[in-house]
Amino acid sequence: MLKQSVFLCLMAGILGLTACKSSSPDYDKVKGVQHQLPGKPVEGSQQLQADEQAYQQGLAMRDTERAKEAGVHAELGKLPDYERLFSPVAGRELSKAGTPDIHKLLKRTFMVSKEMIHKVKQENNRARPFAVHPEDKTCRPDLMAKSNPNRSYPSGHSGEAWAVGLILSKVFPDKAEAILELARRAGDSRWICGYHWASDVEASRTLVERTVAELMQNASFQKQLAKARKEAAR
Numbered sequence: 001m002l003k004q005s006v007f008l009c010l011m012a013g014i015l016g017l018t019a020c021k022s023s024s025p026d027y028d029k030v031k032g033v034q035h036q037l038p039g040k041p042v043e044g045s046q047q048l049q050a051d052e053q054a055y056q057q058g059l060a061m062r063d064t065e066r067a068k069e070a071g072v073h074a075e076l077g078k079l080p081d082y083e084r085l086f087s088p089v090a091g092r093e094l095s096k097a098g099t100p101d102i103h104k105l106l107k108r109t110f111m112v113s114k115e116m117i118h119k120v121k122q123e124n125n126r127a128r129p130f131a132v133h134p135e136d137k138t139c140r141p142d143l144m145a146k147s148n149p150n151r152s153y154p155s156g157h158s159g160e161a162w163a164v165g166l167i168l169s170k171v172f173p174d175k176a177e178a179i180l181e182l183a184r185r186a187g188d189s190r191w192i193c194g195y196h197w198a199s200d201v202e203a204s205r206t207l208v209e210r211t212v213a214e215l216m217q218n219a220s221f222q223k224q225l226a227k228a229r230k231e232a233a234r
Contacts, residue, residue, distance in 0.1 A: 023111070023115065024108075024111040024112040024115045025108070026108055026111070026112040026215060026218070026221070027112055027115055027116075029112075029214060029215065029217075029218055030112055030116065030210075030211045030214040030215060031116075032214070033116070033207065033210040033211055033214060034116060034119055034120060036207075036210060037120060037154070037203050037206060037207055038203075039123075039124055039153075040124045040126040040152075040153040040199075041197075041199055047199055050198065050199070051197040051198050051199050054191055054197070054198035055129050055133070055191065055194070055197065055198075058191050058192040058193070058194060059136065059194065061192055062139055066192060067139050067192055067193070068139075069185075069189065070139050070188075070189035070190075070192040070193040071139045071140045071193060073085075073157070073161075073185075073186045073189035073190075073193075074138075074139070074140040074143055074157075074189065074190075074193055074195065075140075075143075076157055076160070076161065076186065077157070077160075079103075079106060079107060079110050079164075080095065080096070082106075082110070082160060082161060082164040083095055083103070083106070083164075085161075085182070085186065086164060086165070086168055086179060086182060086183075089175060089178045089179050089182050090168055090171075090172050090175060090179065090232075091172070091175065092232075094106075094168075099228075099231055099232075100231075101224070101227040101228045101230070101231040102168075102171055102228045102231055102232060104224055104227075104228075105167055105171070105221075105224045105225055105227075105228040106164055106167055106168070108215070108221065108224065109163045109164070109166075109167045109211075109212060109215060110160060110163055110164060112211060112215070113159055113160065113163035113207075113208050113211050113212075114156065114159070114160060114163075116159075116207055116208075116211055117154055117155075117156050117159045117160075117204060117207060117208075118156070120153070120154055120203075120207060121151040121152075121153065121154065121156070122151075124152075124153040124154075125150050125151070126150065126151070126152040126153035126197075126200070127149060127150055127152060128147065128149050128150070128151070128152040128195060128196065128197075129152070129191075129194050129195070129196065129197060130144065130149065130194055130195070131149035131150065131152075133194075136194050138193050138194035138195055139192070139193040139194060140193060140195075147195060152196055152197060152200050153197070153199070153200045153203060154200050154201075154203035154204035154207055155187065155190050155195075155196040155200040155201045155203070155204040156204070157186070157187070157189075157190050157195075157196075158186070158187030158188075158190050158196065158200070158201040158204040158205065159187075159204030159205070159207060159208045161182075161183045161186035161187050162183050162184075162187055162204065162205045162208045162209070163208045163211070163212065164183065165179050165180050165182065165183025165184075165186075166180070166183070166208065166209065166212050167212065167225075170225060170229075171225070171228045171229055171232050172232055187201045187204070187205065188201060
C-alpha cells in the first residue's frame, strides 16, 4: 500500500493536481527547507541567459560519448537503479538484499528528497527545454512522454542522484570524492540530454543538501547511518 500511495501522490504532482498527504516518514522533519530556494529564473535575468547558453552547449554535445552516457542516465528513476549505478564506485554491490542497512538509509533519504522536489516543482511550473525548443527531441526522445513539459524546476533525477551520492559519501568517506563526482555527472546529464535547464540541476542539489542537513540532525537517522557505516566496514 505504501508503494501505491507514493506512486499516486507523485503522479498527482506530475499532473499538477493537489498534493497528497506526505508519504515519507521524514517529511515533517525537513519541510522547512521547501521554500528556501529562490525559484525559477525570471524573464530577462542573467540566470535565464546562462540556462540558454548551457542548453546550447548540451545540444552541441548530442553526438558525443558524453551524450550517450546522459542517455543511459535518463533511464534512472528508482532507488535500485541508483544503487546499481553507484555500486562500482562504492566497491561493493548495493541492494536491499545485499546491504540492507545501507539500503534503509538510502531509502529514507531518497523518499523524502523525491517528495520535496515534486512539491517545489508544483510551485514553480517551469517549462522544460524541449517545451521551449519543440524542435529538439532530447537525447532520449523515447522517454519524453514520461516527462511533464511544465515540471522542470528543480530536476528530479539530478536531486535523486545527489541524495544517493551525499549519503553514500558519508557511508564510504574514503570514496567520497569518486561518489560525489559520479552523482554530479549523473545530474549534469539532465541538461546535456535536454530534459532540464542547468539551474534546475543546481536547484535540486541545493534542495537536497539542505534536506540531508536537516535529516542529519535527527537521532533515528543518525542511528541508521551508524548501522550503515558498520555494514560498509564489514
